[in-house]
Amino acid sequence: MKTEDADRYDNLTRSVFAQIYPVIASQILEKTGIRDGTCIDIGSGPGPLSMALVTSSNLSIMALDNSAKMQSLLMKNTKLQNLSGRIHPIIGDVHRIPLTHGSCDLVVSRGSYHFWRNLPIAFNEIRRVLRDGGLAYIGGGYGSSEIRNAVNQQKKENSSECDMETIPGVRFRKYGPGEIEDSIRSAGISEFRIINDESGFWIIFSK
DSSP, X not given: OOHHHHHHHHHHHTTTTTTHHHHHHHHXXXXXXXXXXXXXXXXXXXXXXXXXXXXXXXXXXXXXXXXXXXXXXXXXXXHHTTOTTTEEEEXXXXXXXXXXXXXXXXXXXXXXXXXXXXXXXXXXXXXXXXXXXXXXXXXXXXXXXXXXXXXXXXXXXXXXXOSGGGSTTOOOOOOOTTHHHHHHHHTTOOOEEEEEETTEEEEEEEO
């Protein structure tokens, strides 16, 4: 990703999209019941979800992203919020997560699954790094219909293209009916829960 595109996305997470992350973090913590231990935020970008999670829990977060520029922005943002000691940047890819088996209590991601090259491999890697009893909460959304409408209105007023899918050279994939569910099963995950409501589209599964 180009430096200017990463900067643009960072600005969006701190303006147009800023209101969604505390809500999504609250929903993750409520639905998983996990507030302590180690969490990995996949496709963390400049860290908005990671920061929202640590301010509402006792989690220690590893922020995984394959962009060095995004990691640089993450470190800047966590330093500004005095959260550097609880959020640890890791360069890496969901298809080969650089962590040992069973090292995470919680795996989260908002929006990054649209950019994964191979869903079954990614889901299998997520399951690999989960501890027994750990949970994954993966998907995308705005947290509520009210927030989605407010964000869309801000986009319209700003006349700006505000999503990662609009950045040139960034591969954004939309999935057909049942494709994600089939990919989860292909990864050997037989028990999972799909949330598809005003909060967004989310997948929850355990080890």
